[in-house]
Amino acid sequence: MIVIGAGPAGAAAAIQAARGGASVRVFDKAPYGRDKVCGDGLTPRAVAALNELKIDMSDAHRIAGLRMIANKTVRELPWPSGTKFPNHGAVWPRRRLDASLIDAAGEAGAEVIWETEALPEIDDGRVVGVNAGGTKHTADMVVVATGAPGAVGRMLGAERVADEPFGLAIRTYAASPRHASEHLEACLTLKDENGVPVPGYGWMFPAGDGTVNIGVGALSTMKGFKKLNLNNLLESYRGLVQDDWELGPNLERPRAWRLPMSSQKRHGDGWVAIGDAAGLVNPMNGEGIDYGLESGMVASDLFLENPATAPERYDVEVGERFDAFLRTGRRFSFLIGHPWILRSGLRLAVGTEAIANITLQVMGNLVDSETPGVSGMVFRTTDRALGLADPILRRTRATA
Numbered sequence: 124m125i126v127i128g129a130g131p132a133g134a135a136a137a138i139q140a141a142r143g144g145a146s147v148r149v150f151d152k153a154p155y156g157r158d159k160v161c162g163d164g165l166t167p168r169a170v171a172a173l174n175e176l177k178i179d180m181s182d183a184h185r186i187a188g189l190r191m192i193a194n195k196t197v198r199e200l201p202w203p204s205g206t207k208f209p210n211h212g213a214v215w216p217r218r219r220l221d222a223s224l225i226d227a228a229g230e231a232g233a234e235v236i237w238e239t240e241a242l243p244e245i246d247d248g249r250v251v252g253v254n255a256g257g258t259k260h261t262a263d264m265v266v267v268a269t270g271a272p273g274a275v276g277r278m279l280g281a282e283r284v285a286d287e288p289f290g291l292a293i294r295t296y297a298a299s300p301r302h303a304s305e306h307l308e309a310c311l312t313l314k315d316e317n318g319v320p321v322p323g324y325g326w327m328f329p330a331g332d333g334t335v336n337i338g339v340g341a342l343s344t345m346k347g348f349k350k351l352n353l354n355n356l357l358e359s360y361r362g363l364v365q366d367d368w369e370l371g372p373n374l375e376r377p378r379a380w381r382l383p384m385s386s387q388k389r390h391g392d393g394w395v396a397i398g399d400a401a402g403l404v405n406p407m408n409g410e411g412i413d414y415g416l417e418s419g420m421v422a423s424d425l426f427l428e429n430p431a432t433a434p435e436r437y438d439v440e441v442g443e444r445f446d447a448f449l450r451t452g453r454r455f456s457f458l459i460g461h462p463w464i465l466r467s468g469l470r471l472a473v474g475t476e477a478i479a480n481i482t483l484q485v486m487g488n489l490v491d492s493e494t495p496g497v498s499g500m501v502f503r504t505t506d507r508a509l510g511l512a513d514p515i516l517r518r519t520r521a522t523a
């Protein structure tokens with residue numbers, strides 16, 4: 124098996140396949156130790172995936188819950204307990220998280236080749252391997268783990284669906300005496316320079332190493348999205364949290380990147396796409412690490428069973444696991460693109476502690492399918508209602 128991309132998705136696929144006895148080669152165009160622009164936040168679902176991969180998390184900063192802020196309302200919520208997921212999350216700066224994952228792939232026997240761009244070799248419509256640095260390598264299956272769609276996605280037709288929402292987010296680091304706080308903090312009431320509410324949030328993610336990850340993210344469903352200046356949005360958010368967190372200056376230049384939330388295709392003859400390359404990002408919170416880890420493991424498990432049937436079966440299995448949730452999240456993002464819906468929705472979502480807890484569980488995709496409870500009911504009802512409203516949502520989108 125050949126994996127293109129050594130981020131969390133590619134590393135998870137490589138670990139799982141190599142541990143299962145497959146011969147695995149991973150290419151990444153970046154050097155070892157690359158730093159992906161990210162908030163570094165891991166929900167309990169992501170911790171569960173890392174546990175499944177047997178990754179030692181002692182280097183990560185443990186997180187007990189989420190502090191949700193909407194105007195003057197502040198709710199400190201523990202992660203849900205009594206589900207199949209652990210009751211803690213983590214913040215793990217990507218440089219270190221990604222190194223731990225790819226080191227585990229190497230220890231499992233995968234060969235990792237850095238600073239080498241790989242592009243699929245296509246023969247009669249089938250992906251038969253890759254061309255990496257001018258050399259051809261054949262494989263029974265190529266796993267595309269290249270992050271937000273670029274050259275490889277274009278070659279395979281695995282690009283974002285033009286009509287579907289996506290996100291943009293920016294982050295930097297700063298020193299703070301509250302770096303060891305045990306809560307992620309999310310401010311849900313961001314406004315742009317014209318005072319228009321932004322569907323998205325500002326975050327303070329304490330890394331436990333003297334620093335916090337500070338960032339903002341926004342959905343493409345808002346009016347004026349193309350003109351939204353993320354640097355200014357981050358600056359104004361920094362102004363809001365500066366005193367509370369006693370923030371030092373930015374430790375690096377803020378960097379922004381895309382959050383793909385759809386894909387025209389995620390498999391074909393001889394290949395599968397996983398993680399961001401397959402558009403697997405939660406539209407309700409911008410989380411993608413977990414989806415990368417889970418889709419990587421699914422792809423490799425199916426490859427180990429039968430490389431010939433793996434791409435088709437992968438598409439079905441990933442669809443069953445994620446499609447309903449991600450589709451609902453995308454419809455929801457059309458809805459909150461309207462400022463008045465966003466405002467009243469937020470009032471409801473954080474209105475009482477009980478509802479805020481449900482919001483956290485639903486938006487974090489932490490509903491346990493075996494014991495869905497009230498959150499599962501809320502999700503099913505929302506899913507049905509938004510499904511019926513889909514044509515209207517698209518016709519009346521704020522950006523229409």
Ligand SMILES: Cc1cc2nc3c(=O)[nH]c(=O)nc-3n(C[C@H](O)[C@H](O)[C@H](O)COP(=O)(O)OP(=O)(O)OC[C@H]3O[C@@H](n4cnc5c(N)ncnc54)[C@H](O)[C@@H]3O)c2cc1C
Pocket residue numbers: 127128129130131132133150151152153157159160161162163164165169239240241242268269270271273274275291292293294338378379380381382397398399400404409410411412413415
């Ligand atoms: C500002 C921001 C904040 C975010 N915060 C969070 C968060 O807090 N929690 C969370 O879960 N998610 C977050 N995300 C999303 C998360 O970063 C991604 O979902 C995650 O990195 C996806 O992992 P991946 O392995 O699919 O892709 P990536 O991590 O992007 O890795 C792709 C790799 O492929 C390599 N590559 C690409 N093309 C080629 C090629 N042709 N040949 C060789 N190598 C190639 C790249 O060099 C790269 O190393 C955030 C995103 C942004 C932009």
